[in-house]
Amino acid sequence: MSLQSVRDFFAARQLDIPIIELEVSTATVALAAAAHGVEAGRIAKTLSFRLASGEVIILVTRGDARIDNRKFKDSFGKGKMLAQEEVVELTGHPVGGVCPFGLAQPLPVYLDRSLQDFDEVLPAAGAIHSAVRISPALMADITQGSWVDVCQPVDVAASLSVPILGLYGGQDSSIPQDSVERMRQALQQGQSGSQIVVYPTAGHAFNADYRPSYQVAAAQDGWQRLQAWLDSHGMQASKAADTD
Incomplete structure (x- = not known):
């Protein structure tokens, strides 16, 4: 038995x-x-x-x-x-x-x-x-x-307790858009208030001004979104940036 x-x-x-x-x-x-x-x-x-x-x-x-x-x-x-x-x-x-x-x-x-x-x-x-x-x-x-170590990372998006801002390039071949969309849907099932923004014409490392992939408009928008995101969650990032 x-x-x-x-x-x-x-x-x-x-x-x-x-x-x-x-x-x-x-x-x-x-x-x-x-x-x-x-x-x-x-x-x-x-x-x-x-x-x-x-x-x-x-x-x-x-x-x-x-x-x-x-x-x-x-x-x-x-x-x-x-x-x-x-x-x-x-x-x-x-x-x-x-x-x-x-x-x-x-x-x-x-x-x-x-x-x-x-x-x-x-x-x-x-x-x-x-x-x-x-x-x-x-x-x-x-x-x-x-x-x-033989398992895939466990998806914890729906159970996150802190807000996360994700900025992705729509042309980044290393991060397939269907994966980004699945992440977006998983985050929506939770209560973290997380947000994903995709820049359709941007590629990998679009915010790195020292690389050929740099895109000014997307990078500037991402930077502004990041500062606003941190400000809205009590980090006062814009004030810190103004004093640098």
């Missing part, structure tokens, strides 16, 4: 970690977050991959993180997630209840640094209605896990 293997794993290490068992399913990040009353990021998501070498690894990330394919390849080479039947066979845990504890076979465990955003996370405990509360550091210690 998968849940029992987790209990045995803790007992063998003399760990007093209570296993939380609920009446409802916690098989997905969304379900688990709702059931435990926490943000999605605190749910420790356990993934299993088969690498090009044939090796199978366990990877634990924060619940709202996404794998960055380039980072993953840099760390492990090519890999693909296990099929459901392989997950059960190799980990001993059902899909939705997979965790790095009490594995059916000894598999290397990796923990993404995204988990370190929290002092306590909730991984599953071998069943689709179970979990434990544990610090990322302790989880790494008892699983002999290795820390890696």
Whole structure:
């Protein structure tokens, strides 16, 4: 029984970690977050991959993180997630209840640094209605896990509590406009009062007067907006600039 293997794993290490068992399913990040009353990021998501070498690894990330394919390849080479039947066979845990504890076979465990955003996370405990509360550091210690950085940065735009002014060049190929628009929409969902301004004809470093990309009109407008923004938030930037 998968849940029992987790209990045995803790007992063998003399760990007093209570296993939380609920009446409802916690098989997905969304379900688990709702059931435990926490943000999605605190749910420790356990993934299993088969690498090009044939090796199978366990990877634990924060619940709202996404794998960055380039980072993953840099760390492990090519890999693909296990099929459901392989997950059960190799980990001993059902899909939705997979965790790095009490594995059916000894598999290397990796923990993404995204988990370190929290002092306590909730991984599953071998069943689709179970979990434990544990610090990322302790989880790494008892699983002999290795820390890696293979996830995309987590989008926190909607949860910002301070106002941010973003000034972007519409012709900046290093920052795609669809990314800027997604950021704008995410900021609008929050309460920070942040604002994004795009200068359609400006490119990268449009406000750097020592570079060929410098655009006088956009740079001057951006500077005025910045001073007004700081003034409106109590920084008195215009007065400081006048005394320089």
